[in-house]
Amino acid sequence: MGGLAEGTSQFSGLLEGEDVLRTGWAMEALGADVKQLGGGKWQVTGVGRKGLSQPDKVLDFGNSGTGSRLIMGVVAGYPIAVEMTGDASLRSRPMKRILTPLRLMRALDTSGPDGQLPFSIVGTDDLKAITYSPPHASAQIKSAVMLAGLSADGTTIVEEAKPTRDHTERMLRGFGATVDVTPQPGGGMRIAVEGGQALSAIEAAIPGDPSSAAFLIAAGILSPEGDVVVEGVMSNPTRSGFFDVANLMGAHLGAEEAGDAAGERLINLHAGAAALKGKAVPERLVPSMIDEFPILAVLAAFAEGDTIVTGAEELRVKESDRIGATVAMLRANGVEAEERPDGFAVQGCAGKVPGGGLVETHHDHRIAMSALIMGTAAQNPVRVDDISMIDTSYPDFLSHMAELGADISET
Ligand SMILES: O=C(O)C1=C[C@@H](OP(=O)(O)O)[C@@H](O)[C@H](O)C1
Ligand SMILES: C=C(OP(=O)(O)O)C(=O)O
Numbered sequence: 511m512g513g514l515a516e517g518t519s520q521f522s523g524l525l526e527g528e529d530v531l532r533t534g535w536a537m538e539a540l541g542a543d544v545k546q547l548g549g550g551k552w553q554v555t556g557v558g559r560k561g562l563s564q565p566d567k568v569l570d571f572g573n574s575g576t577g578s579r580l581i582m583g584v585v586a587g588y589p590i591a592v593e594m595t596g597d598a599s600l601r602s603r604p605m606k607r608i609l610t611p612l613r614l615m616r617a618l619d620t621s622g623p624d625g626q627l628p629f630s631i632v633g634t635d636d637l638k639a640i641t642y643s644p645p646h647a648s649a650q651i652k653s654a655v656m657l658a659g660l661s662a663d664g665t666t667i668v669e670e671a672k673p674t675r676d677h678t679e680r681m682l683r684g685f686g687a688t689v690d691v692t693p694q695p696g697g698g699m700r701i702a703v704e705g706g707q708a709l710s711a712i713e714a715a716i717p718g719d720p721s722s723a724a725f726l727i728a729a730g731i732l733s734p735e736g737d738v739v740v741e742g743v744m745s746n747p748t749r750s751g752f753f754d755v756a757n758l759m760g761a762h763l764g765a766e767e768a769g770d771a772a773g774e775r776l777i778n779l780h781a782g783a784a785a786l787k788g789k790a791v792p793e794r795l796v797p798s799m800i801d802e803f804p805i806l807a808v809l810a811a812f813a814e815g816d817t818i819v820t821g822a823e824e825l826r827v828k829e830s831d832r833i834g835a836t837v838a839m840l841r842a843n844g845v846e847a848e849e850r851p852d853g854f855a856v857q858g859c860a861g862k863v864p865g866g867g868l869v870e871t872h873h874d875h876r877i878a879m880s881a882l883i884m885g886t887a888a889q890n891p892v893r894v895d896d897i898s899m900i901d902t903s904y905p906d907f908l909s910h911m912a913e914l915g916a917d918i919s920e921t
Contacts, residue, residue, distance in 0.1 A: 513537035516558030517711030583654030587661020639664035730781030751799025819853035842867030
């Protein structure tokens, strides 16, 4: 959003995963001045009133679904044609979910019948505001439509049946835009954004990512002793499902207030060794832990009794089919687990996970990190086919694991 604002924004505390870098490079190719200052600091001078310019190269989003889909929404409102692609995983992911509402708003694209990358988005300065109910609980769809809505000719409304993460709403407000959010009877959410609003530059510290914190917290729960503390984690009910379910299973996570940043509350989270019990994950929590199911499955493997996940069919279209990849990860390491169309079931080993298997990551960073955490507590070492893609979201993962005393080595 700094790339759209008038003036120079400064951000600190970014994890600087590949996903963030690629999104930054894409905004630079679209005319913003993006400078990585080192140590998690960035400076972005946005295009403001002059608008985005036609890039002179194909925008390659690598592994980043979020980066590619949000930028599709951004470019829809400018009269430019933007060629986009990604790695093998991203090129296999569904994009019609974004292209359908953007076409309703009058943007065009060159996608084929399968709606997968690579393709071009052909934007327009005549974008039409719409009211849209996404067919999937997806913050990426909501965010793409809202970002396009900033350039549309009226009020764009997204009606969500189940609320998803609300960072775009909060960030837009942080950049000075008005966003109306109205809870609906039955638990849904209505989000309205007026077209033609200008964004102004800000200085913001980026809150700690709960999805990355979940791995360290899981390591703490599975450790034989001691306490893992993760400082400055964003505490937002649209992201806290994993911590809630871990507590339901018997982890006694501690939390203390740690101020706020970029419109989000921060906490320091503490996790110590705990004996877990398997549970049925309440379906209403699924959107708030959508990226945490592989690591939840690892906790479930060490728990006593069964853990059941339902209502999570979106996991089939993440960086990998995360239902298939998660179940295969557990089975390869001696844990009984079964796929369901919309989730999985895990038979817990009451603390004694055999390990000793080779995990296929399918180029999915969350499968790789989950398998390594499983290895820290299993009876035999766990091997992973490739861990290079961990850089997608958490480039410091291996050094943080080493600080916790984990022995991770190349074989
Ligand atoms: O908005 C976001 O930043 C994200 C939303 C989620 O996708 P969906 O909202 O499409 O499920 C999540 O899986 C992804 O890792 C990041
Ligand atoms: C970063 C992630 O997703 P996406 O590729 O959809 O942005 C994730 O699923 O962890």
